[in-house]
Amino acid sequence: MALSRLDSRFAGNGRREAPEPADCQHEGRVGPCHDCAARQLSVCGVLGDEGLRRLDQLAEHETFSARDILVREGDPAVHLFNITAGAVRVYKLMSDGRRQIVGFLFPGDFLGLATGDRYPFSAEAISAGTACRFSRKSYRKLLAELPDLEAALLERTSDELAAAHNQILLLGRKTAVERLATFLADLAARGRRAGGDGKIVHLPMTRAEIADYLGLTTETVSRVTTRLKTRGVIRLLTLHSLRIENPRELARLAGLDMGGAEAGDG
Amino acid sequence: MALSRLDSRFAGNGRREAPEPADCQHEGRVGPCHDCAARQLSVCGVLGDEGLRRLDQLAEHETFSARDILVREGDPAVHLFNITAGAVRVYKLMSDGRRQIVGFLFPGDFLGLATGDRYPFSAEAISAGTACRFSRKSYRKLLAELPDLEAALLERTSDELAAAHNQILLLGRKTAVERLATFLADLAARGRRAGGDGKIVHLPMTRAEIADYLGLTTETVSRVTTRLKTRGVIRLLTLHSLRIENPRELARLAGLDMGGAEAGDG
DNA sequence: CGAAATTTTGAACCGTTTCAACGGACGTGG
């Protein structure tokens, strides 16, 4: 019911307004596949020229359009993706249509990296974009020859696991305001890591998608957004981008543990 | 507030009624550390005698008592544990005392395997038990020499990630009945994997701990348990063990996706 | 055995959901 465009699989069928991937300028190595393999793995350092070349050979550069389905829950996990442009949502469905989005992917993120024989989730493009696609099989074979790469992936998977635990805390114990505040603070931090100022947050997803990520309803997301706006914590620039006016208050509302002592605001 | 016995750190101070770990009988190799290193990793096959011996040298066998704290959130992640007996809860706290249990550990489970520089959660023993403790540093060094072992750990971490995603679905979208049913079904499946019949489920944790795992309150867990009992789905043997009388109904209540068609009950 | 902790049950309360209606943005076609 909920899945639209089930037929438009992620093949070579994406040909619309796909943004071009940012080039990787590390140490003179430039190009889309160096970009996805090296820079985004944060392993430019550990991979030699030989390793990079091998990775390039395995990669297929693909474009996708909004609503293209990249992987479907239960399908054999044959591919591994590195998103280089656009946004993707990763989700699970219950038989009666209830949906839980387990994560959003942005440039630099992996899809299908740590998984068993079959994908345990589905992934659908939110916007048009690009990705490097690898065969998991050959990728694993390459991994066996590049232990440093494997260690980097283990670390990356650890980060994913920690993020999942944070989401479990959010869904299990936080209020609606805390959830949205956490979400916005996380997006801001991400934007900062990607080189932004951490004040302007872009929201490529719909309110319904935010709701399905935060375990809420569209209406509650809308109401809470309004409340944050009224309190002067955020300011909506458009429906899909906002500015954080009061980062400290946002962090406070997010219930950031702050370790114990510092940042006592009152 | 919520942390009791913060002082009783996990050193050599556990000396009470610790059950002895089950021996590993794989291919004639017997002993506590073979047990934790090899059998529980499910890598008896991939590790040669040499690898097993090396692992043994790294392991310290430890006992713990109920309420001993094994790791604390924010502490440097210097150790890695393999639980060989007893039960452990892994949890995160918010500054105001709200607690979210992110998982329960039973014999065979790892603690601190996939983590960064610092533990992103705390872990406290629910009951007395034993564990193999490794230094993460030397463990990682050994991993570098045993690529098969590293691959096995990556797979294990993938399973953990998939379990976390299931918990996210549970917390984000399931009702109280579905949550408890899912929890019991999971414990039953786990018991089956450990050699049990999958009908008798042991609950070493309190109702409050179940509640903090399922994102509910103690009262709700109690009420829902009563409802399942009244409906004849389960039968309480003691407060901490029960028998699943109607596994099909339990699975239905758990909202098991069942892929799409079969098991249509009505 | 007695005190403390845990579990169960009841009743009132509340945050979020549900249901419903409205408004705005966008794309299509006249």
Add this chain to the structure above:
DNA sequence: CCACGTCCGTTGAAACGGTTCAAAATTTCG
């Protein structure tokens, strides 16, 4: 260029599931 339909977002009112508060029953443990 505007009319129209659709999708998305916002807002309001009522309903509900789970929480909170309170107290009794049961279990655990010193």
